[in-house]
Amino acid sequence: MAKLQVAIDLLSTEAALELAAKVAPYVDIIELGTPLIKQEGLKVVTAMKQAHPDKLVFADMKTADTGALEAEMAFKAGADLVTVMGTVDDATVKGAVEAAKKYGKQVVVDTIGVKDRVKRAREVTAFGVAFVELHAGLDEQALPGYSIQKLINEGKEAGVPFSIAGGVNADSIKAVLEAGAVVAVAGSAIYGASDPAKAAEALKAAFK
Numbered sequence: 330m331a332k333l334q335v336a337i338d339l340l341s342t343e344a345a346l347e348l349a350a351k352v353a354p355y356v357d358i359i360e361l362g363t364p365l366i367k368q369e370g371l372k373v374v375t376a377m378k379q380a381h382p383d384k385l386v387f388a389d390m391k392t393a394d395t396g397a398l399e400a401e402m403a404f405k406a407g408a409d410l411v412t413v414m415g416t417v418d419d420a421t422v423k424g425a426v427e428a429a430k431k432y433g434k435q436v437v438v439d440t441i442g443v444k445d446r447v448k449r450a451r452e453v454t455a456f457g458v459a460f461v462e463l464h465a466g467l468d469e470q471a472l473p474g475y476s477i478q479k480l481i482n483e484g485k486e487a488g489v490p491f492s493i494a495g496g497v498n499a500d501s502i503k504a505v506l507e508a509g510a511v512v513a514v515a516g517s518a519i520y521g522a523s524d525p526a527k528a529a530e531a532l533k534a535a536f537k
């Protein structure tokens with residue numbers, strides 16, 4: 330069964346914990362966004378795992394170098410999954426995968442900036458990553474004419490385990506799941522909602 334991941338792009342540990350407490354009943358994976366980790370450090374990962382030991386905690390490290398080292402730092406802090414950028418050297422991805430094996434954890438490759446996401450998704454899957462995040466970041470989403478449909482089409486074509494991030498919301502969740510995503514990532518559709526718990530519950534209902 331596919332999983333729902335909440336991406337927390339807030340900027341304090343306190344706010345992240347408050348949001349997670351509201352939405353935890355409806356989500357499978359709690360993601361600490363890259364800006365949040367940069368602002369608060371890996372202690373936000375530790376705090377989240379302590380508060381939600383039954384959830385998978387996803388540290389959106391967006392690692393670009395020293396794959397093994399950064400993955401190990403996040404796993405030691407309590408992360409279950411870490412991200413490595415797909416645009417970087419294969420050695421960085423492989424290093425993170427080696428660290429994940431050592432800790433019994435998992436690596437996800439983030440495809441922001443990857444020109445041919447389908448090709449790269451297939452390449453990195455062979456290195457042993459858990460799944461590939463077909464991702465349009467917040468800056469790309471803000472460009473005129475952005476549509477999540479491209480990611481959905483790429484997922485259908487890829488033939489490897491993938492998540493989709495980049496505007497997953499109540500309108501797009503069904504198409505994301507029908508495309509075969511193993512994880513649907515929703516950030517602003519949850520943390521930006523007037524009632525985040527209700528928004529998460531509505532998204533989760535689409536999984537049935």
Ligand SMILES: O=C([C@H](O)CO)[C@H](O)[C@H](O)COP(=O)(O)O
Binds near residue numbers: 363466494495515
């Ligand atoms: O990963 C993300 C982004 O790079 C900032 O950290 C977002 O969490 C991801 O794009 C999901 O957010 P929404 O697009 O708002 O659903």
